[in-house]
Amino acid sequence: MRIRAQVAMVMNLDKCIGCHTCSVTCKQTWTNREGTEYVWFNNVETKPGIGYPKHYEDQDRWKGGWILDRKGRLTLRSGGRAKRLSRIFANPDLPSIDDYYEPATFDKDLLVSAPAGLTDTPVKRPRSALTGEPMAITWGANWEDSLGGQSGQDDPSLARMATKVKLEFEKTFMFHLPRICEHCLNPACVSACPSGAMYKRAEDGIVLVDQDRCRGWRMCVSACPYKKVYVNHATGKAEKCTLCFPRIEAGLPTICAETCVGRLRYLGIVLYDEDAVLAAASVPDPQDLLDAQRAVFLDPRDPGVERAARDAGMPDEWIEAAKLSPIRKLISEYRIALPLHPEYRTLPMVWYVPPLSPVLDAAGAAGRDDADADDVFHTIRDLRIPVEYLAELFTAGDTEAVAGVLMKLAAMRSYMRSRTLDGTVAQDLLDRIGMTAEQVEAMYRLLAVAKYDERYVIPAAHAKDAAALDAQAAGHDGCALDCEGGPGMSDPFHLSARP
Amino acid sequence: MRETVGDRGRTLHQYDGAWDAFYRDRWRYDKVVRSTHGVNCTGSCSWNVFVKDGLITWEHQATDYPTTGPDSPDYEPRGCPRGASFSWYEYSPSRVRHSYVRGVLAEMFREARQRLGDPVLAWAEIVETPLKSQAYKSQRGRGGFVRASWDEAIEMIAAAHVYTTKTYGPDRVVGFSPIPAMSMASFAAGTRYHALLGGTLLSFYDWYADLPVASPQIWGDQTDVPEAGDWWNATYLMMWGSNIPVTRTPDAHFLAEARYRGTKVVAISPDYADNVKFADDWLAPHPGTDGALAMAMGHVVLTEFFRDRPVPYFLDYVRKYTDLPFLVTLRNTGDAWAADRFLTAADLGEANGEHKTVLLDAATGEPVVPNGSLGFRYADDGEGRWNLDLGDVVPVVGLDPAGETVEVDLARFDTGETEGGTTIRRGVPIRWIAGHPVTTVFDLVMAQYGVRRGDLPGEWPAGYDDADAPNTPAWQEKITGVPAALAARIGRELARNAERSHGRSMIVLGAGANQWFHSDMTYRALISLVTLTGCQGVNGGGWAHYVGQEKARPVTGQQHLSFAFDWQRPMRHQAATPFWYLHTDQWRYERVPADELSSPLGTGRFAGMAFADTVAAAQRMGWTPGHPFFNRNPLDLTDEAAAAGRPVAEHIVAELRAGRLGAVADDPDDPANFPRCLTLWRANLLGSSGKGNEYFMRHLLGVEGSATAAECEPAQRPRDVAWRDEAPVGKLDLLTAIDFRMTNTGLHADVVLPAATWYEKNDISTTDMHPFVHAFSPAVEPPGDAHTDYDTFLALADKVSELAVDHLGVRRDVLAVPLQHDTPDELATPSGRVRDWRDGECELIPGRTMPKLIEMERDYTLLGAKMRTVGPLLDKLGTTTKAITVDVGPEIEYLKHRNGVIDGRPSLATAIGMCEAILALSGTTNGRVARAGFAALEKRTGQPFTDLIAGHEDDRITYAQTQDAPQPVFTSPEWSGSEKGGRRYSPFTLNVERLKPWHTITGRQHFFVEHDWVAELGEQLPAFRPPLNMARHFGKPGDAVDGGVTVRFLTPHAKWSVHSMYHDNELMLALSRGGPVIWMSVPDAAKIGVRDNDWIEAHNRNGVVVARAVVSHRMPEGTVFQYHSPERTVNVPKAEKSKRRGGYHNSMTRLLVKPTHLAGGHAQLTYAFNYYGPIGSQRDEITVIRRRTQEVEY
Structure with a gap:
C-alpha cells in the first residue's frame, strides 16, 4: 500500500x-x-x-x-x-478553434468617439479577438x-x-x-x-x-x-x-x-x-x-x-x-457522489451528486392519489431527467446505481418533511435506503445547512513544504518558449491560413 | 527531484522547478477593499475588490455575513456572474472618463457665452432661437461628441437649469434615478438637488411595473417581503412567475436547500425556466393567465377548507386579520344588487364614524365597531385604540345562507365584447342594518369564487369539472392549459400544508405574473391564497414579491435627506408613468378608450373619456401628482398672488375657477408645459426602462424613431385634454446623462458627465433580500474627470447658486401636491365617493377636493450651501415615517460631532457624511430612534412594542462598521417585521403578533377594495382579468406582412445582464450570444423557416427589433422572449423594416394607463412616491416575427 x-x-x-x-x-x-x-x-x-x-x-x-x-x-x-x-x-484528434468558439471582442471606443452627422446611433460590432477582423458570432463558450x-x-x-x-x-x-x-x-x-x-x-x-x-x-x-x-x-x-x-x-x-x-x-x-x-x-x-x-x-x-x-x-x-473531509462523506460514507464518465478510466477526482427534477407527467401524476394532500412528493421513477441519461454521465450506464442515489436524496427530503412538520422519524424511509437517522440528518446538514467550514476542509500546506514552495517560487527565471509567439508554437489554430 | 511511479505510461511525479511562479504571481495582490454594486440590482451583495499595482484586478464575494445560526444556511457567498464581471468596466472601451457635449451645441454655447458673457443668457439664446435649438436637437444620437472640461459642462447644465427655472418654472427641471437602497448617498445627491431647486423627481417602482399595486390595495403598504433566509422556513414554496436562480441569484441556494428540509417546491412558469429544475411540480399556464389559475386554486381552498371542512386556524386568522367579516352595503341595480361600500359607524349614527368599519358579533348578532380601522388612526379619541384587539367579540365570518338572500351581480372578464367583460349573478345572504341591505366580504368572496353554500340562488358551478362557471378548476384549464386536477391538487396541497404548519406556505411572486396591465388583479388572486390560509405575517409563509423591489432599511434618514425634508417639505414627487404618457405623447396614439375597461357593473363614468382624461381628472382632484402642475411658472404665480394682494392658495383657486389658470395635463403639448431639462443618473432610461422608447425618441428628443402607429382618430381623442394638430417634437432642451459607461441614453444626451464606478466611491447598500447594511468603498480613484454622483451634484448646486445671484435670487414657489398616504389626507374622500370640482360636483377645496397648495421660499443662492448641511427643519419637526414622528434632537447633536459643522449645522459635505446621517436618523440603524418610534406606536395602538428593541436602545451602526462587515439591522417601526434575536425577517409579523393594524380603511388585509373608480372597473373583489386584447385594439401586426408569425412578446429578466448593464460587458457577452437575441419555440421557428442563430426582426406598430433567434424546445409555442434588456449599443444592426438601428425590447412597447392606479384620496388609495401610481406595464404586447435577410448592416 x-x-x-x-x-x-x-x-x-x-x-x-x-x-x-x-x-x-x-x-x-x-x-x-x-x-x-x-x-x-x-x-x-x-x-x-x-x-x-x-x-x-x-x-x-x-x-x-x-x-x-x-x-x-x-x-x-x-x-x-x-x-x-x-x-x-x-495530430488529427485536436479540436479546432471552431470546436471551442472564436472569441469575440467589440469595436473599441466607437461610442464616445463617433464622428458627427451619422445617420444613426453608433454601435459596436463584433470582431474576432484572435484576428481583429469583423466576425459573425456563431458559437460560444456557453452557446447552449x-x-x-x-x-x-x-x-x-x-x-x-x-x-x-x-x-x-x-x-x-x-x-x-x-x-x-x-x-x-x-x-x-x-x-x-x-x-x-x-x-x-x-x-x-x-x-x-x-x-x-x-x-x-x-x-x-x-x-x-x-x-x-x-x-x-x-x-x-x-x-x-x-x-x-x-x-x-x-x-x-x-x-x-x-x-x-x-x-x-x-x-x-x-x-x-x-x-x-x-x-x-x-x-x-x-x-x-x-x-x-x-x-x-x-x-x-x-x-x-x-x-x-x-x-x-x-x-x-x-x-x-x-x-473531516466532506468529499469522503459524500463519496464513501453517504455514497451519493458519482464520477463523471468513469468509463474514460482516468479515475477522475471531481465527483457529482446527480440532480433531482420535477415530475414528468404532471397531469398523470395529478391523478395518483388526490385524496391525500399530505403526500406531496413524487417517486423518482416519475422524474423528468431520465435515469438512463444520468447513468450515461455518471455510472457508465448503470441505472440502478444512479437510482440508488436519487432514492437517498428523495428519502432524505421525505424524512425531513416529517421531522420538520410533525417531529416524527420515518423509520420506513430509513430502512428503504439503509441509513440511520443520524446518518441522514448528518447528510442533510452537509447538503442543506452546508456551512463554509463544512464545505471546505483544506489543510494548509505543511509549514516546511510551504517554505519549500516559496523557495521554488522565488527562483523562476523564464523559459525559451513562453514568450509571445515562441518558436514553432504560434498560430496553433492555423488562423493565418483561414480565408 | 523527479519521482515517477506506476507503469505503462502512468506517471506521478513532483518537480521542483520554479515554473509555477507565474500562477503564484497572478494570484498575488496588494489590497482588498469591500464594495458592492449599486442601483438596479436588488442583490446588495458584499464584494471584495482586489487591487494590484494600483489597478483593480478582480472581485470575489465577501463571505463574512453574520451567521443565521447553527441550523440554517448562511448568506455567504452572495453574488452572481454579473457582479463578478463588474471590474471589466473599470478599464473598458465604453468607460466614460471625460465630460462630453455634442459638438454643435458646444460650439454655439462657447460662442454665445463668449459674446454675451453670461452662460444663462447664452443658453437662453440657443434654446429660444429655433434654428439653433433645432441644430443640436437634430443631432442627438448621431455622434459628434467633443470633450468639454468638467467646469464647462457643469456650467452649461447649471445655466440650463437656472434659465428653465426662471422662465418656465423649476418644476420643468426633471430628475430620474431609480432604487435608492443600493447606493443611498448617490441617489440622495441628485434628488436633494432637485428638491432644493423645486424640480420634479420621477418615480421608478411603478414606472418599471415592479410595484405590485395590489400591495397598497390590500395592505396599505408599498411592498414588504420576507428576506431570502426566510424561504428556509417555508414548508411549501411556490415560485409564481419568478425565476429565482436568474433574477435572485445570490439567494437561490436557500430554495435549493429548503427542499432538503422537506419543503415541497412548485414552479409556475410558461417556459421551462432555470428555476423549474428545482420544482417537484411544474405548471405551465399560458402567459398572462395566472389569475385564472389562482382563482381556481382559491375556489378549491374555499370549498374544501372553509365550506366542507372549516379549518379553525384559517377561520380564526381571517376573523382577526382580514376584512372578510366586515359588512358591505349593497346597491340596487334594477333587477339585482351590487356590492357598494363598507358599512361605517356613520351609518349607525356615530359622529365622525365615516372611517370606522363595522362587523357582526357572533354572540349577539349585533353590529360592532371594532378598533383598528382608519377612524382610529388619526383621531384624538383613537389614541390607544388603533389596534386589532377584538376583545370578547368573535366576528361573524359569513352570514347564514339559509336566511334572507339577494342576488348580486359579480364581474367576470373572460367573456364579453369588451375588456370590461360581463357579469354573473349569484345569491348572498344579507341583513338589513340602518336601512341598508348588507352582507359580509366573506359572503361576497364566496360568491365571487363560485362556492355555493346551502341553496343560495343564482348561477353556480356544478362542480370542479364545470368548465363554464368562472373560477372552477375546469374553467381555468380552458384558459391556462393547466390540467384541472393538477390545479386543484396544488391549491389543496398549499392549504393543507398551511393548516399543518400554521401558515408556512409561501408564494414567491415575480415579474412574470406582475408586469401585466392587470397585474393588480392577478396579484390579488394570488395573494388571496396565502391570506385565506393564514400565511401572511408568519415566518416561512405569505407572499414574497421580488420584482425590482428594494428596501432602504434606514428609510427615515434616506427619505428625509434625499428629499431635503430637513430644509422644506414636501418636494415635487411625480408618478412617472402618467408623466411620460403625456410628455412623450404616447397618449396621441391611444386606441383604447377608457371606458373599454369599464365593467357592466360600473355606472359609465368613463364614457367618452380617454386615458389622458383620467390622468388629468386624477391630478386635478388631488389623487395623484401632476408635476409640473400649472400651465404657468409657479414662481410667477406667487408673484401674481402677491400683486393681487391675496394668499397664493386663494389666488390659485380663484384663477382655476375662472378658467384663467390651467393644468399642464389639460394641454401637455403647449410649449409652456414641456419638461425642459432632464437629468439621468444611475439610470439608462432610453436604453432600458423607457416604455414606448420610439415615442421618447420622437417627441421628447426630436429623433425619428421607428414607430409606425398612426395617431388616434378624432373620435378617439381625449374629451378634456387639448389636441393640437401638430405634435411637438424635441420637447426637451437639455438631456444630461451621468454615467460611467456609454449607453444608449448617453449617446442621445446633450451632455454626458463621467461618473465614478461603484468601486470608486463611498456609499451604503441594503436590500430586502437580506437584513444587513454594508458599504461601498473606493478601491481606486475615479479616472480622468470622473466624479462621484455625490460630488457631481454638489458641484452643480454650487454653480446654480453662483448663477442665481444674477438670475434668480430669492423666490417663492407653490406646489400642488396630492393627498398623501399615511397622513390624515386619507380621510378626504369617505367611502371613495368621487366628486370632480370641474363638473361642479363639489367646491374647490385644496387638500380635499383638489391638491394641497403649499408655498415655500427658495433662496437659490443658497442651494449649494443647503446641500452641504442638515437643515433646521429636522430640529423643529423631527422625522415622520408612516405617520410615526420622532424627535431627532440627539441625532442632530451626534451628527455635529461625527460629521463636523458648517455654519453651525451638521455637515453633509461628503458622501460619508451623508451615509452617517442616514444611519443616524433611522430606526433600523439607530436603536434610540427605533425605541422612540415604538414608544409613539405604543401610544397610538395601546399595544406593547418597545421590547422589540430591548438590548439595542443604545446601539447604532456607523459607516465604518459597514465597511468592516455587513451589519445586521435592528427591528424598527419603519417596517412590519421583527429581526429580534436573529429572527429571519418576515413582513407583517408585527401586525399579527402585536395586533398593529395594516394601513387600510378597516386596518385589516383587504379582499374588498372600495372606491368609485375601482367599482367602475368591476374590481372590488379578486377576479381574473386576461391580458389586453391587443390584436383587437390595434390590429394584428402580422396581417400585412408575408412570412411572419404573430406571437406574444415577453421580456423576462436575463441571466447575462441586470437591465442593460452587463449586456455590453465582454465576459457576459462571451457567455451568452454576443448581442441581442429573441428566444422562440421550435414550432414557431419552423413556421417562418428560422434556424437557431438566424437574424430575425420583430416589429409592431411601436417599433422594430433586430436580433438573432435562439430556438429552443424550452419555449412554449406562441410566445417569444427578448430578455430585458439588451444594450442597444452592442451588435445591433440596422433593421430591414425601418432602415434604422434596430431597437431594444422597449421599442415594442407603448404605455397604457390603468385608471384604478390613479384612484386616490381615500384610505389606502392615497398617493405616496413609488407607493401608488399607474404601472408602465409591458407584457400584454404582441409582435410579428419574421426571418430577415442574413446580410446585416451596422
Missing part, C-alpha cells in the same frame, strides 16, 4: 443554479489574458447539450482517455507511444445555455441511451454541469505528454503543466477526455485548471468553490492507495469502475490507515482533515 492524499471536489448538481459565477471569477483571475481568451478552466454546460468544446464526450471522435487493449491492459485511446509520436506534428439552440439533440449521452428521447416542450428537462479539470488519479494527459511537462503533484494530487518544460505538442489536449487542457495560442503551451494551488496551499478553497453562489461545491482530502490505482482503472466492465475507484480510497478513521499515513510522513493536520 502506498498511501497518498488528494484534494478532491464534489459538486452537488441538484443545487447548481447555472449562474456561471464560478466561470467568471475563475476567468477573471486566471485566463483573461492574451492567448487564453477562449479558455475557461471552469465552464458550466447545460445538459442535454454537446458541451464545450463541441462533442467533447464523443471519444470515438477525439480519442481521449484510456481503453483496455486486447490483453486487458490499460492503454491510451489515442494509441501507444509510438503512434502518438508519429503524429506529433499533425438553458437549452438554447437545438444542438442538445446531438448530445452523445442521449445517443447512447437505449430509450430514445426527443427534446420537446412537454418533456423538457435540463440541468447544469459545471466542469473543471478532474485532477484524475490516472490522468491520460500526463501519460500522453511527450515532454514530461505534465505531472500530478505528489502531496495533493493536483495535475499541472510545467510551463518551462511544455513544448506545445498538445498530446495532452487530445488525451484528456474531458478536454480540460487548453492551448495558450500566444505561448503555444498547454494550460489548465491548477485547482488554484496557490490558494489550496494556503488552506483556501479554489476560487470556483468559494464563489459558488449555489453553495454546491465541496473540497476536501481523500486518502487513497496509489498501488491500487492501476488495477482499479483496469477492471474489465466499465460499470465496475465506480466501485473499483471507491475501493481505492482509504478510510482515515481506520487505525491502520491512519498509522500508514503517519508512517508515510503525512502531517497530522492532513490526516485530521481527511477524517
Whole structure:
C-alpha cells in the first residue's frame, strides 16, 4: 500500500443554479489574458447539450482517455507511444478553434468617439479577438445555455441511451454541469505528454503543466477526455485548471468553490492507495469502475490507515482533515457522489451528486392519489431527467446505481418533511435506503445547512513544504518558449491560413 | 527531484522547478477593499475588490455575513456572474472618463457665452432661437461628441437649469434615478438637488411595473417581503412567475436547500425556466393567465377548507386579520344588487364614524365597531385604540345562507365584447342594518369564487369539472392549459400544508405574473391564497414579491435627506408613468378608450373619456401628482398672488375657477408645459426602462424613431385634454446623462458627465433580500474627470447658486401636491365617493377636493450651501415615517460631532457624511430612534412594542462598521417585521403578533377594495382579468406582412445582464450570444423557416427589433422572449423594416394607463412616491416575427 492524499471536489448538481459565477471569477483571475481568451478552466454546460468544446464526450471522435487493449491492459485511446509520436506534428484528434468558439471582442471606443452627422446611433460590432477582423458570432463558450439552440439533440449521452428521447416542450428537462479539470488519479494527459511537462503533484494530487518544460505538442489536449487542457495560442503551451494551488496551499478553497453562489461545491482530502490505482482503472466492465475507484480510497478513521499515513510522513493536520473531509462523506460514507464518465478510466477526482427534477407527467401524476394532500412528493421513477441519461454521465450506464442515489436524496427530503412538520422519524424511509437517522440528518446538514467550514476542509500546506514552495517560487527565471509567439508554437489554430 | 511511479505510461511525479511562479504571481495582490454594486440590482451583495499595482484586478464575494445560526444556511457567498464581471468596466472601451457635449451645441454655447458673457443668457439664446435649438436637437444620437472640461459642462447644465427655472418654472427641471437602497448617498445627491431647486423627481417602482399595486390595495403598504433566509422556513414554496436562480441569484441556494428540509417546491412558469429544475411540480399556464389559475386554486381552498371542512386556524386568522367579516352595503341595480361600500359607524349614527368599519358579533348578532380601522388612526379619541384587539367579540365570518338572500351581480372578464367583460349573478345572504341591505366580504368572496353554500340562488358551478362557471378548476384549464386536477391538487396541497404548519406556505411572486396591465388583479388572486390560509405575517409563509423591489432599511434618514425634508417639505414627487404618457405623447396614439375597461357593473363614468382624461381628472382632484402642475411658472404665480394682494392658495383657486389658470395635463403639448431639462443618473432610461422608447425618441428628443402607429382618430381623442394638430417634437432642451459607461441614453444626451464606478466611491447598500447594511468603498480613484454622483451634484448646486445671484435670487414657489398616504389626507374622500370640482360636483377645496397648495421660499443662492448641511427643519419637526414622528434632537447633536459643522449645522459635505446621517436618523440603524418610534406606536395602538428593541436602545451602526462587515439591522417601526434575536425577517409579523393594524380603511388585509373608480372597473373583489386584447385594439401586426408569425412578446429578466448593464460587458457577452437575441419555440421557428442563430426582426406598430433567434424546445409555442434588456449599443444592426438601428425590447412597447392606479384620496388609495401610481406595464404586447435577410448592416 502506498498511501497518498488528494484534494478532491464534489459538486452537488441538484443545487447548481447555472449562474456561471464560478466561470467568471475563475476567468477573471486566471485566463483573461492574451492567448487564453477562449479558455475557461471552469465552464458550466447545460445538459442535454454537446458541451464545450463541441462533442467533447464523443471519444470515438477525439480519442481521449484510456481503453483496455486486447490483453486487458490499460492503454491510451489515442494509441501507444509510438503512434502518438508519429503524429506529433499533425495530430488529427485536436479540436479546432471552431470546436471551442472564436472569441469575440467589440469595436473599441466607437461610442464616445463617433464622428458627427451619422445617420444613426453608433454601435459596436463584433470582431474576432484572435484576428481583429469583423466576425459573425456563431458559437460560444456557453452557446447552449438553458437549452438554447437545438444542438442538445446531438448530445452523445442521449445517443447512447437505449430509450430514445426527443427534446420537446412537454418533456423538457435540463440541468447544469459545471466542469473543471478532474485532477484524475490516472490522468491520460500526463501519460500522453511527450515532454514530461505534465505531472500530478505528489502531496495533493493536483495535475499541472510545467510551463518551462511544455513544448506545445498538445498530446495532452487530445488525451484528456474531458478536454480540460487548453492551448495558450500566444505561448503555444498547454494550460489548465491548477485547482488554484496557490490558494489550496494556503488552506483556501479554489476560487470556483468559494464563489459558488449555489453553495454546491465541496473540497476536501481523500486518502487513497496509489498501488491500487492501476488495477482499479483496469477492471474489465466499465460499470465496475465506480466501485473499483471507491475501493481505492482509504478510510482515515481506520487505525491502520491512519498509522500508514503517519508512517508515510503525512502531517497530522492532513490526516485530521481527511477524517473531516466532506468529499469522503459524500463519496464513501453517504455514497451519493458519482464520477463523471468513469468509463474514460482516468479515475477522475471531481465527483457529482446527480440532480433531482420535477415530475414528468404532471397531469398523470395529478391523478395518483388526490385524496391525500399530505403526500406531496413524487417517486423518482416519475422524474423528468431520465435515469438512463444520468447513468450515461455518471455510472457508465448503470441505472440502478444512479437510482440508488436519487432514492437517498428523495428519502432524505421525505424524512425531513416529517421531522420538520410533525417531529416524527420515518423509520420506513430509513430502512428503504439503509441509513440511520443520524446518518441522514448528518447528510442533510452537509447538503442543506452546508456551512463554509463544512464545505471546505483544506489543510494548509505543511509549514516546511510551504517554505519549500516559496523557495521554488522565488527562483523562476523564464523559459525559451513562453514568450509571445515562441518558436514553432504560434498560430496553433492555423488562423493565418483561414480565408 | 523527479519521482515517477506506476507503469505503462502512468506517471506521478513532483518537480521542483520554479515554473509555477507565474500562477503564484497572478494570484498575488496588494489590497482588498469591500464594495458592492449599486442601483438596479436588488442583490446588495458584499464584494471584495482586489487591487494590484494600483489597478483593480478582480472581485470575489465577501463571505463574512453574520451567521443565521447553527441550523440554517448562511448568506455567504452572495453574488452572481454579473457582479463578478463588474471590474471589466473599470478599464473598458465604453468607460466614460471625460465630460462630453455634442459638438454643435458646444460650439454655439462657447460662442454665445463668449459674446454675451453670461452662460444663462447664452443658453437662453440657443434654446429660444429655433434654428439653433433645432441644430443640436437634430443631432442627438448621431455622434459628434467633443470633450468639454468638467467646469464647462457643469456650467452649461447649471445655466440650463437656472434659465428653465426662471422662465418656465423649476418644476420643468426633471430628475430620474431609480432604487435608492443600493447606493443611498448617490441617489440622495441628485434628488436633494432637485428638491432644493423645486424640480420634479420621477418615480421608478411603478414606472418599471415592479410595484405590485395590489400591495397598497390590500395592505396599505408599498411592498414588504420576507428576506431570502426566510424561504428556509417555508414548508411549501411556490415560485409564481419568478425565476429565482436568474433574477435572485445570490439567494437561490436557500430554495435549493429548503427542499432538503422537506419543503415541497412548485414552479409556475410558461417556459421551462432555470428555476423549474428545482420544482417537484411544474405548471405551465399560458402567459398572462395566472389569475385564472389562482382563482381556481382559491375556489378549491374555499370549498374544501372553509365550506366542507372549516379549518379553525384559517377561520380564526381571517376573523382577526382580514376584512372578510366586515359588512358591505349593497346597491340596487334594477333587477339585482351590487356590492357598494363598507358599512361605517356613520351609518349607525356615530359622529365622525365615516372611517370606522363595522362587523357582526357572533354572540349577539349585533353590529360592532371594532378598533383598528382608519377612524382610529388619526383621531384624538383613537389614541390607544388603533389596534386589532377584538376583545370578547368573535366576528361573524359569513352570514347564514339559509336566511334572507339577494342576488348580486359579480364581474367576470373572460367573456364579453369588451375588456370590461360581463357579469354573473349569484345569491348572498344579507341583513338589513340602518336601512341598508348588507352582507359580509366573506359572503361576497364566496360568491365571487363560485362556492355555493346551502341553496343560495343564482348561477353556480356544478362542480370542479364545470368548465363554464368562472373560477372552477375546469374553467381555468380552458384558459391556462393547466390540467384541472393538477390545479386543484396544488391549491389543496398549499392549504393543507398551511393548516399543518400554521401558515408556512409561501408564494414567491415575480415579474412574470406582475408586469401585466392587470397585474393588480392577478396579484390579488394570488395573494388571496396565502391570506385565506393564514400565511401572511408568519415566518416561512405569505407572499414574497421580488420584482425590482428594494428596501432602504434606514428609510427615515434616506427619505428625509434625499428629499431635503430637513430644509422644506414636501418636494415635487411625480408618478412617472402618467408623466411620460403625456410628455412623450404616447397618449396621441391611444386606441383604447377608457371606458373599454369599464365593467357592466360600473355606472359609465368613463364614457367618452380617454386615458389622458383620467390622468388629468386624477391630478386635478388631488389623487395623484401632476408635476409640473400649472400651465404657468409657479414662481410667477406667487408673484401674481402677491400683486393681487391675496394668499397664493386663494389666488390659485380663484384663477382655476375662472378658467384663467390651467393644468399642464389639460394641454401637455403647449410649449409652456414641456419638461425642459432632464437629468439621468444611475439610470439608462432610453436604453432600458423607457416604455414606448420610439415615442421618447420622437417627441421628447426630436429623433425619428421607428414607430409606425398612426395617431388616434378624432373620435378617439381625449374629451378634456387639448389636441393640437401638430405634435411637438424635441420637447426637451437639455438631456444630461451621468454615467460611467456609454449607453444608449448617453449617446442621445446633450451632455454626458463621467461618473465614478461603484468601486470608486463611498456609499451604503441594503436590500430586502437580506437584513444587513454594508458599504461601498473606493478601491481606486475615479479616472480622468470622473466624479462621484455625490460630488457631481454638489458641484452643480454650487454653480446654480453662483448663477442665481444674477438670475434668480430669492423666490417663492407653490406646489400642488396630492393627498398623501399615511397622513390624515386619507380621510378626504369617505367611502371613495368621487366628486370632480370641474363638473361642479363639489367646491374647490385644496387638500380635499383638489391638491394641497403649499408655498415655500427658495433662496437659490443658497442651494449649494443647503446641500452641504442638515437643515433646521429636522430640529423643529423631527422625522415622520408612516405617520410615526420622532424627535431627532440627539441625532442632530451626534451628527455635529461625527460629521463636523458648517455654519453651525451638521455637515453633509461628503458622501460619508451623508451615509452617517442616514444611519443616524433611522430606526433600523439607530436603536434610540427605533425605541422612540415604538414608544409613539405604543401610544397610538395601546399595544406593547418597545421590547422589540430591548438590548439595542443604545446601539447604532456607523459607516465604518459597514465597511468592516455587513451589519445586521435592528427591528424598527419603519417596517412590519421583527429581526429580534436573529429572527429571519418576515413582513407583517408585527401586525399579527402585536395586533398593529395594516394601513387600510378597516386596518385589516383587504379582499374588498372600495372606491368609485375601482367599482367602475368591476374590481372590488379578486377576479381574473386576461391580458389586453391587443390584436383587437390595434390590429394584428402580422396581417400585412408575408412570412411572419404573430406571437406574444415577453421580456423576462436575463441571466447575462441586470437591465442593460452587463449586456455590453465582454465576459457576459462571451457567455451568452454576443448581442441581442429573441428566444422562440421550435414550432414557431419552423413556421417562418428560422434556424437557431438566424437574424430575425420583430416589429409592431411601436417599433422594430433586430436580433438573432435562439430556438429552443424550452419555449412554449406562441410566445417569444427578448430578455430585458439588451444594450442597444452592442451588435445591433440596422433593421430591414425601418432602415434604422434596430431597437431594444422597449421599442415594442407603448404605455397604457390603468385608471384604478390613479384612484386616490381615500384610505389606502392615497398617493405616496413609488407607493401608488399607474404601472408602465409591458407584457400584454404582441409582435410579428419574421426571418430577415442574413446580410446585416451596422
